[in-house]
Amino acid sequence: MVLPFGNRSSMGLTTQPPYQNLDVADPNSPPYWRAWRKTRKLAKIFIPTMLQKLTDGVKQVELEARNVRQVIEKLDGLYPGMKDRLMEDGEIRPNLAVAIDGDVATMGLLQKVGENSEVHFVPAIGGG
Numbered sequence: 787m788v789l790p791f792g793n794r795s796s797m798g799l800t801t802q803p804p805y806q807n808l809d810v811a812d813p814n815s816p817p818y819w820r821a822w823r824k825t826r827k828l829a830k831i832f833i834p835t836m837l838q839k840l841t842d843g844v845k846q847v848e849l850e851a852r853n854v855r856q857v858i859e860k861l862d863g864l865y866p867g868m869k870d871r872l873m874e875d876g877e878i879r880p881n882l883a884v885a886i887d888g889d890v891a892t893m894g895l896l897q898k899v900g901e902n903s904e905v906h907f908v909p910a911i912g913g914g
Contacts, residue, residue, distance in 0.1 A: 827901030827902050828848035828849060828850050828901070828902075829848065829849055829850070829851055829857065829899050829900070829901070829902070829903040829904070829905055830846055830847075830848055830902075830903070830904045830905070831846065831847050831848070831849055831857055831861065831905045832845065832846050832904065832905065832906045832907070833845055833846065833847070833861075833907075834906075834907050834908070834909060836909060837868065837871055837872075837907070840865045840866075840867050840868055840871070841864075841865050841868075844865075847861070847864065849861070851899050852898065852899060853895065853896055853897060853898055853899055854878070854884055854886075854891060854894065854895045854896070854897045854899060854905070855895035855896065856899070857899055857905055858872050858873060858895070872907060873895075877894060877895065878894055878895065880910075881909060881910045882907055882908065882909060882910065883907075883908045883909075883910060884897065884905065884906070884907055884908070885905070885906040885908055886898075886899060886900075886903050886904070886905050886906075887900075887903050887904055888904075
């Protein structure tokens with residue numbers, strides 16, 4: 787039997803999966819959730835000071851991503867406008883460098899981001 791969407795809430799059903807808001811630190815979350823979250827390895831993304839206005843002061847987030855392009859896409863999903871600030875004409879802005887685990891990304895958006903990687907968006911420093 788298919789229920790109309792409008793009746794879902796009256797039956798106690800929500801549109802979001804029940805596990806979406808669970809937290810590892812929450813003692814009420816199911817043990818399998820806590821174990822799964824602990825085994826997941828996420829990249830740490832450090833938000834540059836100049837972009838923290840978009841994140842309401844958030845300095846660091848953890849994301850699951852395989853490359854720099856996915857990092858930027860997911861950041862833009864969390865903080866709309868982030869992609870426009872990090873990319874220009876489908877590439878990383880020329881006044882930005884991306885450092886992954888301390889090494890400057892030479893492959894641009896295709897640079898691999900590993901589990902437990904640290905990703906920094908570093909503004910270029912000009913001078914003479």
